[in-house]
Amino acid sequence: MSRALTVAAVAAAAAMALTACSSSSNNPLGGSGGSGGSGRVTIGSANFPENVLLASIYSQALQAKGIKVDEKFNIGSREVLYGQIKDGSLAILPEYNGALLAYLDPKSTAATSDDVNAALAKELPGSLEILNSAPAEDKDSLTVSKAIADKDDLKSIADLAPFAGQFTIGGQPEFKSRREQQFKDVYGLDFKEWKPTADTTANAIKDGTLQVGDVFTTDPRIVSLGLVSLDDPKNVFGAQNVTPLVNKSKVNDTETGVLNAVSAKLDTAGLTALMKRVSVDKDDPSAVAKDWVKSNGLG
Amino acid sequence: MGAAGIGGGTVNLYSWLSQFFGDPDRRHGPDSIVHRVGEHLLFSGEALGWALLLAVPLGLLLGYTGKAAGLVTALSGAARALPTLGLVTLAVLLAGVGDTAVLVPLVALAAPVLLVAACEGVRSTDPDLRDAARGIGLTHRQVLWQVCIPWALPALLAGLRTAAVQVIATATVASYVGLGGLGSYVVGGLATRDFAQTIGGALLVVLLAVATQLLFALLIRYALPAGLRRARD
Amino acid sequence: MGDEPLVRWHWIGTHLGYLRDLLLDHAVISLLPVLFGLLMALPLGLLCVRFPRLYQPLAAVFNVIYALPALAVFVVLIPYTGLATQATVMTPLTCYALAVLLPTTVDGLRSVPEPVRQAATALGYGPWRRLAAVELPTAVPYLVAGLRVAAVSSISLASVGALVGRGGLGYLFMDGFQRTFPTPIVAGIVLVTALALVTDAVLLLARRLLAPWARRESVVGR
Numbered sequence: 001m002s003r004a005l006t007v008a009a010v011a012a013a014a015a016m017a018l019t020a021c022s023s024s025s026n027n028p029l030g031g032s033g034g035s036g037g038s039g040r041v042t043i044g045s046a047n048f049p050e051n052v053l054l055a056s057i058y059s060q061a062l063q064a065k066g067i068k069v070d071e072k073f074n075i076g077s078r079e080v081l082y083g084q085i086k087d088g089s090l091a092i093l094p095e096y097n098g099a100l101l102a103y104l105d106p107k108s109t110a111a112t113s114d115d116v117n118a119a120l121a122k123e124l125p126g127s128l129e130i131l132n133s134a135p136a137e138d139k140d141s142l143t144v145s146k147a148i149a150d151k152d153d154l155k156s157i158a159d160l161a162p163f164a165g166q167f168t169i170g171g172q173p174e175f176k177s178r179r180e181q182q183f184k185d186v187y188g189l190d191f192k193e194w195k196p197t198a199d200t201t202a203n204a205i206k207d208g209t210l211q212v213g214d215v216f217t218t219d220p221r222i223v224s225l226g227l228v229s230l231d232d233p234k235n236v237f238g239a240q241n242v243t244p245l246v247n248k249s250k251v252n253d254t255e256t257g258v259l260n261a262v263s264a265k266l267d268t269a270g271l272t273a274l275m276k277r278v279s280v281d282k283d284d285p286s287a288v289a290k291d292w293v294k295s296n297g298l299g
Numbered sequence: 300m301g302a303a304g305i306g307g308g309t310v311n312l313y314s315w316l317s318q319f320f321g322d323p324d325r326r327h328g329p330d331s332i333v334h335r336v337g338e339h340l341l342f343s344g345e346a347l348g349w350a351l352l353l354a355v356p357l358g359l360l361l362g363y364t365g366k367a368a369g370l371v372t373a374l375s376g377a378a379r380a381l382p383t384l385g386l387v388t389l390a391v392l393l394a395g396v397g398d399t400a401v402l403v404p405l406v407a408l409a410a411p412v413l414l415v416a417a418c419e420g421v422r423s424t425d426p427d428l429r430d431a432a433r434g435i436g437l438t439h440r441q442v443l444w445q446v447c448i449p450w451a452l453p454a455l456l457a458g459l460r461t462a463a464v465q466v467i468a469t470a471t472v473a474s475y476v477g478l479g480g481l482g483s484y485v486v487g488g489l490a491t492r493d494f495a496q497t498i499g500g501a502l503l504v505v506l507l508a509v510a511t512q513l514l515f516a517l518l519i520r521y522a523l524p525a526g527l528r529r530a531r532d
Numbered sequence: 533m534g535d536e537p538l539v540r541w542h543w544i545g546t547h548l549g550y551l552r553d554l555l556l557d558h559a560v561i562s563l564l565p566v567l568f569g570l571l572m573a574l575p576l577g578l579l580c581v582r583f584p585r586l587y588q589p590l591a592a593v594f595n596v597i598y599a600l601p602a603l604a605v606f607v608v609l610i611p612y613t614g615l616a617t618q619a620t621v622m623t624p625l626t627c628y629a630l631a632v633l634l635p636t637t638v639d640g641l642r643s644v645p646e647p648v649r650q651a652a653t654a655l656g657y658g659p660w661r662r663l664a665a666v667e668l669p670t671a672v673p674y675l676v677a678g679l680r681v682a683a684v685s686s687i688s689l690a691s692v693g694a695l696v697g698r699g700g701l702g703y704l705f706m707d708g709f710q711r712t713f714p715t716p717i718v719a720g721i722v723l724v725t726a727l728a729l730v731t732d733a734v735l736l737l738a739r740r741l742l743a744p745w746a747r748r749e750s751v752v753g754r
Contacts, residue, residue, distance in 0.1 A: 079491050080489070198476060200476055382725075472601075
């Protein structure tokens with residue numbers, strides 16, 4: 001048996017060696033970023049359309065200045081991507097300052113944009129930094145169907161207290177591990193069940209699989225499916241400004257300047273309008289991003 | 300990676316697994332192993348049931364008449380190529396989150412395998428045997444039931460085994476759209492970079508698949524009609 | 533889903549180049565692993581025929597590997613092979629292909645009738661020449677049957693790689709799903725299936741050329 005295992009291990013190693021060879025010769029996207037100032041950067045994005053759109057905007061703005069960009073979009077969640085930018089495989093990541101802080105320091109109480117960014121500057125390791133935040137914000141929100149909101153007279157997350165024990169809550173798969181404790185501590189909510197409904201969360205609220213779900217405030221389905229986002233008076237979700245996270249050794253001053261110029265022009269209404277083009281009109285994120293870059297004089 | 304990486308991996312693997320199986324969430328409630336295994340088996344079984352119901356009668360009939368056997372093979376080849384992830388996502392968009400969205404792709408996965416197994420199994424019946432059965436006055440229906448189906452049973456069971464293992468392994472993908480089962484651990488762990496969960500979930504899927512294979516190996520050995528076993532020995 | 537049509541033909545018309553790029557990427561990441569699998573299955577298969585005691589445990593190991601959910605393997609590989617790289621997707625696909633091809637290779641090599649083998653030896657064929665001129669050709673129908681299964685499932689499985697950033701046409705499934713946009717999903721399903729059918733046809737043609745005597749449709753059960 002042990003001999004068989006050895007053979008299998010050798011075979012597996014051979015397989016890896018083979019595929020590794022092939023990937024370096026066949027894969028135009030294989031290189032993981034250049035060194036800082038080489039004029040070539042790798043941009044990543046998380047796996048939801050708005051983050052892809054933001055990464056596209058960064059990408060188009062940089063390309064407009066003649067900088068070469070490798071795009072690795074629509075991949076996993078922050079937990080996966082953070083490790084990749086820390087080790088330099090990614091140079092730039094569109095982030096949300098509050099969510100990033102909650103990831104790095106779950107106990108942080110910072111809620112305003114300035115407080116959050118100051119706290120982030122302290123929490124980030126030396127290799128990473130955040131650039132200027134955009135005014136644009138996309139917050140998580142606990143969202144319910146209009147029927148439930150009317151029936152139980154729900155306006156804010158605090159109103160959920162009498163019902164949480166009977167309510168099933170859903171969101172991205174990482175939602176539970178990120179937020180369960182916070183909802184218990186801050187609002188005293190202990191939900192009946194947590195379902196990882198991922199991108200179907202809004203639909204699951206609509207069809208009654210969930211009573212509560214985590215839906216982004218810029219999600220066009222809040223309007224189209226008739227959902228209600230509850231207020232968050234105790235700021236569990238905090239500020240969520242769109243903010244570029246970069247690996248310092250992988251970007252130079254020109255690139256930093258371009259990204260800061262993008263942040264200066266990007267606001268919530270503008271982002272929601274762009275999101276409508278992507279999610280409702282089904283335009284490509286890259287095309288929408290290119291238009292935005294041009295019309296804002298960045299191209 | 301090299302030797303250090305692999306060595307570290309085994310240490311991690313052990314601590315991951317003990318972390319996964321030691322978590323109290325794994326013992327009680329909706330995220331417990333028992334509950335997730337139950338969900339996984341339920342929709343795998345449901346999918347297999349539908350596939351059996353749809354594919355086997357058709358396969359037996361086509362195999363017996365010998366008509367369209369080439370077509371069956373070609374069609375089921377095409378069906379086998381249908382990407383599960385594509386079918387799951389499309390089914391969710393069209394039918395909403397629910398049982399249908401998991402069942403459609405899994406049935407599409409299992410049905411072609413069973414169709415071919417049933418068709419080929421019956422078709423491979425010894426022609427002399429069929430002639431002899433007709434010769435002693437059995438009707439077509441009787442020949443199918445008393446000769447061809449018992450003859451096709453081993454092929455059918457082998458097909459069922461393949462289909463079951465594939466369905467159990469593939470049902471993991473269903474959790475990408477939030478539909479529970481053991482894939483919840485895999486997808487949840489993926490999203491949170493909680494490898495303990497991913498590995499634990501993957502291990503459970505493998506155990507389930509291996510157990511299924513063993514179960515069918517036993518079935519194939521002991522469930523065959525005695526006469527057939529003797530005939531084949 | 534409201535009044536969103538199943539297929540927006542206009543989108544397909546304006547994305548032909550994009551679809552072609554994804555199709556090519558898909559073909560590479562799904563079919564190269566089958567080739568690697570074959571290249572490894574042949575020597576391993578020979579070893580198993582020479583040392584029969586090796587075969588059972590080896591087959592068991594690959595049976596377990598075959599049951600590993602692709603998604604989990606992809607994720608675990610990211611720290612080693614990188615995010616969104618071909619290696620991350622192709623490594624497990626190679627193992628799956630090998631898991632299918634090893635048993636068919638062994639069956640194929642064992643299918644040489646003993647008298648034929650002895651006749652070749654009697655004609656003065658050394659082991660290598662006998663392998664090239666007698667054993668491998670005899671095994672071709674088995675190999676092709678295994679390759680057909682391996683290729684089709686590899687093509688179908690590669691789309692799962694989209695969840696870790698490199699899945700060729702699989703990206704269309706995620707994109708369409710996230711934007712409640714069925715058109716890319718339908719396009720992806722059609723193209724994946726078409727790629728599988730074309731590959732299958734090529735393999736059948738190869739068998740006809742390499743082993744014209746083999747008429748039987750299926751040699752292996754799965």
